[in-house]
Amino acid sequence: MPRPRSLTTADLATAALTVIDRDGLPGSTMRAVAKELRVATMALYRYVPDRDALEVLVVDQVLGTVDLTVPAGEWRDRMRTLLDRMRLAVCAHPAVVPLLMRHRQSAQGTLRLIEAMLVILAAAGFTGRDRVIAQRALIAYLLGFLQNEHFAALAGPGTAAMAELDPADYPYLSETAAAATTLTPDAEFHGGLDAVLRGLAAPD
Missing domain, CATH: 1.10.10 (Arc Repressor Mutant, subunit A)
Structure with missing residues (x-):
């Protein structure tokens, strides 16, 4: 050597x-x-010092490619742009998804993303408890979707199998699973994110 x-x-x-x-x-x-x-x-x-520290460097490397500068505009549009950028960065390296959870409070990349989210929420008028709930709801959706997208095969064999269940026993599950097989990951991500954003009402 x-x-x-x-x-x-x-x-x-x-x-x-x-x-x-x-x-x-x-x-x-x-x-x-x-x-x-x-x-x-x-x-x-x-x-x-150890593998954990090396993993933090990896998270920073992946998220360091995310442009955190979001143009001015309606806060939901700004948040949608920011989270979409993060998802695309992670999709280029899907195996790192578990590291985002593991090092979310120590990697500078995740801390900067959270700060960028809070800047948008603060500008929209969210404060205190409302800001905490809004930010955590959004990051939970993003991380949950990434895990489903890359480790649960959204429209994979499991979904196809559920679509074939006997409608007499599982009328809604079989119908919903069949509809799920027609959705692209992009459509599902944006549709779910829009639903979360609609539910977060900025203070008057």
């Missing part, structure tokens, strides 16, 4: 993300990332 070379946090994040994209989260060991960088495993500990 060659002598450890000087690495940047971007080098570490890029290598870890490459491993995750290729091998999934279970394969993203310190050893695998070191191999991707062509350094000894112990060399990584000069830069990060």
Whole structure:
């Protein structure tokens, strides 16, 4: 193994993300990332204390591509734009979805996203408890949808199987599942987000 070379946090994040994209989260060991960088495993500990810290760098790398500057306008349109940008960034690296939950309070990428959401809500007049509930409802929808989209196969075999259930036993489930098979992920995401946004009334 060659002598450890000087690495940047971007080098570490890029290598870890490459491993995750290729091998999934279970394969993203310190050893695998070191191999991707062509350094000894112990060399990584000069830069990060453990795998958790490396995962935080990955989250920051993915969310760092999100443009948080949203043009002025109606607050629901601004929020829709922001969350859509985040979803698209994550869709490019779907295996990182669990990391968004795991490191949502430590990764700068998630903290900056939350701050951007709160800026929009504050400008719309949300304060105190109302702002807390609105922000958490929106982030819960976004993260929940991402998990369903990439780990539950929204229109996959399970949905198709439910659509084939006997209508005599499951009239609404079979009918709804059949309708679900016709929805694209984009249509479902935007439709659900619109429903959440409609339910959040900005204070007068």
